[in-house]
Amino acid sequence: xxxxxxxxxxxxxxxxxxxxxxxxxxxxxxxxxxxxxxxxxxxxxxxxxxxxxxxxxxxxxxxxxxxxxxxxxxxxxxxxxxxxxxxxxxxxxxxxxxxxxxxxxxxxxxxxxxxxxxxxxxxxxxxxxxxxxxxxxxxxxxxxxxxxxxxxxxxxxxxxxxxxxxxxxxxxxxxxxxxxxxxxxxxxxxxxxxxxxxxxxxxxxxxxxxxxxxxxxxxxxxxxxxxxxxxxxxxxxxxxxxxxxxxxxxxxxxxxxxxxxxxxxxxxxxxxxxxxxxxxxxxxxxxxxxxxxxxxxxxxxxxxxxxxxxxxxxxxxxxxxxxxxxxxxxxxxxxxxxxx
Numbered sequence: 115x116x117x118x119x120x121x122x123x124x125x126x127x128x129x130x131x132x133x134x135x136x137x138x139x140x141x142x143x144x145x146x147x148x149x150x151x152x153x154x155x156x157x158x159x160x161x162x163x164x165x166x167x168x169x170x171x172x173x174x175x176x177x178x179x180x181x182x183x184x185x186x187x188x189x190x191x192x193x194x195x196x197x198x199x200x201x202x203x204x205x206x207x208x209x210x211x212x213x214x215x216x217x218x219x220x221x222x223x224x225x226x227x228x229x230x231x232x233x234x235x236x237x238x239x240x241x242x243x244x245x246x247x248x249x250x251x252x253x254x255x256x257x258x259x260x261x262x263x264x265x266x267x268x269x270x271x272x273x274x275x276x277x278x279x280x281x282x283x284x285x286x287x288x289x290x291x292x293x294x295x296x297x298x299x300x301x302x303x304x305x306x307x308x309x310x311x312x313x314x315x316x317x318x319x320x321x322x323x324x325x326x327x328x329x330x331x332x333x334x335x336x337x338x339x340x341x342x343x344x345x346x347x348x349x350x351x352x353x354x355x356x357x358x359x360x361x362x363x364x365x366x367x368x369x370x371x372x373x374x375x376x377x378x379x380x381x382x383x384x385x386x387x388x389x390x391x392x393x394x395x396x397x398x399x400x401x402x403x404x405x406x407x408x409x410x411x412x413x414x415x416x417x418x419x420x421x422x423x424x425x426x427x428x429x430x431x432x433x434x435x436x437x438x439x440x441x442x443x444x445x446x447x448x449x450x451x452x453x454x
Contacts, residue, residue: 156173
């Protein structure tokens with residue numbers, strides 16, 4: 115209920131801002147530019163239970179969002195170039211586009227749209243997903259809940275059997291699973307989600323193979339698309355604020371090395387898994403900097419303004435729950451982030 119009210123409030127605010135004159139997009143609060151973030155780009159899914167719907171936009175909406183940004187006068191740039199633009203004091207506002215996790219639909223549905231408009235983009239690849247050594251727990255949990263009406267899993271109180279016979283009950287259980295990952299040992303929590311899925315006949319590693327590009331596919335996309343850059347996104351997609359210093363260094367440096375091995379070029383950009391303030395802070399920023407990366411991005415919303423830490427840059431989500439060009443105009447104005 116709280117989440118539904120929150121999204122309703124966001125929608126009302128975006129509607130109000132989107133109705134303002136176009137001049138608001140050129141006001142002082144709009145900043146120097148912005149970084150868009152997205153995950154899946156794919157046709158609509160007919161499944162009625164989609165707890166990860168906010169992570170998925172349609173190709174049509176991506177097309178409309180890019181057109182809206184360009185029509186608003188924003189200059190498309192490579193993510194790795196924004197620091198040079200800042201230091202040179204280039205005129206005009208700009209935008210960069212990023213996609214997290216390395217989903218196959220980025221190549222199938224998003225890449226042709228970026229090429230159509232000549233817009234550069236960065237894919238942040240999680241090396242463990244690419245190498246099939248781990249799987250995205252949120253995708254596993256969604257598939258498990260979609261296919262099962264009873265789920266047996268240990269969420270910290272021993273093995274329990276949960277009723278997931280309705281979408282409402284599925285949503286409540288997905289929320290409990292997400293909270294469990296956030297508050298329990300993340301490796302243990304993900305292991306229990308994987309075990310529950312396997313018990314229900316779902317292979318998490320087959321699922322990651324279904325959804326995420328492997329090394330060969332990434333190389334093929336790089337070779338065919340000069341607009342593409344690849345950034346690092348850790349090895350296991352863990353919350354970096356919750357790991358010890360040794361694991362922190364390994365997650366960053368090993369993922370950087372893995373991407374360099376795949377692409378032949380050391381990545382200059384990095385994205386924090388989850389990217390909230392509880393997942394990326396000063397300690398993590400300095401660890402990324404120590405690995406020789408030029409900049410790092412969070413998912414904390416905001417415009418690009420001088421004086422920000424280049425290793426804690428904000429990004430604005432193209433959220434699957436708000437797929438309207440007028441909402442993109444509202445985001446571009448900077449008004450939703452005026453007090454951030």
